[in-house]
Amino acid sequence: MSDPTVGSLRVSGANLHYEVRGQGPVLLLIPGGTGGAASFDGVADDLAAAYTVVTYDPRGMARSTLDDPEAAQHVAEHADDAFRMLELVSPGEPARVFGASSGAIAALHLLTARPERLTRVVVHEPPVVEVLPDAAEHRALLARVRETFHAEGLMPAMAVFAAGLAKGGDTVEPKAEPEVPPRAAARAEQTMAGLPYFVGRIVPAFMSYAPDIRRLKESADRLVLAGGQDSPGELPHRATAALAERLGTELRSFPGGHIGLTTHPREFGEALLKALRI
Template sequence: MTTPTIGCLRVNGATLHYEVRGQGPLLLLIPGGTGGAASFDRIADDLAAEYTVATYDPRGMSRSTLDDPEAGQRVTEHADDAFQMLELLSPDEPARVFGASSGAITALHLLTTHPERVQRVVVHEPPVVEVLPDAPEHRALLARVQETLQTQGLMPAMAVFAAGLKKDSDTTGPKAEIRLPPQAAVRAEQTMADLPYFVGRIVPGFMSYAPDIDRLEALSDRLVLACGQDSRGELLYRPAAHLAERLGTELQHYPGGHTGLTTHPAEFGELLRKAFRAQGLSLV
């Protein structure tokens, strides 16, 4: 594994930890959940053979600190953080951007607000449930999660959240066992430390976000919507599928499920390379 160059970027209300590898056009990787920059460790080196790969911990996560630890979190602010990264690391040319899960929501907003800074965006399972026809049902789920968090604590709230995300799945058939790599197990302690912040502030702030669909349609030639092959039938699959149909674009399928980046890094990274090489082309 290549040792990255590490830096800190001061933004409004926070200080961001970021890491840079490789050389070439900038590829900004925006993590989701509680993954942080470390969630890209298994694909960053390979991508760095073609790109200057930048990863970072979103504000409030891991090594990126908030000035006010109790501050509420908004997609607009996180997208501005990503924009500041582009301004720092690629001031003279637009960049390629990948976002996973909540990071995919950040990437969508970045595209709609600063399209001149983005050459191509790949988003993997952005949980923008507000685009769905049954959005009120999912708002009710988020309210139950927050109520459970306040009255019963973190793990009961996580159980409510997980059940809501899986409820559309077919749970009658056998499921393949997923074994996480040792690197993911090493990150478990940090993941647990970030969970209260993620469930309490990122989840409600991000899953209530409604993207500007008209704006996305105008920019659809530089947007790739992707889902996990194993995510069909799950809630987190549906928003990207709905957007692809609404925008008239092809929905891409990546290996694994919502966490395919962790469970299938080599295949995932190869598909990312193809997506960023295929500017203006139809992907298979």
């Protein structure tokens, strides 16, 4: 597969690094966590056999710089960035979108804000904890993460955050750490570099987001909700399952756990291709 076309898109308050590969209908991939466009390295080429695949680093991550490095972050602004990316590569034409984790939250908001621009939206484990009956407990978790981050630093805050994600409502048997492909392991430095921004500003903004259930129901025929087959009981999976129940839609099972995109790229890509079919 040939190298992607690389560019930079100016949006309000930021410059977004993006990459385009393949041909066919447009498929925009919105990353979660700190991986940026590189988090799709394991699936982008295979998807590009059927689609014009657009990947990018969200504002403040990796190669996408903020005008004000201390600026507060908002889901609606990140969703608008995704819309601007679609307008760049596919002006006025409906497109498909996939979002993972925090990127899945941006994709959900994009669907409620610009439904006319989207033919299919697939989201994998958006941690929309506000839809859960125990949402107050998770607001308290976010407060503990924020307090720990400011008082003790990054790694103690990450430990609090990881424990909160893992315990969920169900009992989850301890699992061995999944093996990560070498290419993904090589991104560890970028992942670590982005953690302070992610924990300090993305997590509080995104995990306090309450999706518009009414508007999502209006577009439910275009929305696919997916959870990892290895992650039931973990907080992002619980939230996604609760959202599926609220919308009266199926929760599809994708290979691996919350980071199945990284640990099972080939199988994850195959599941995504099936989910994208209209």
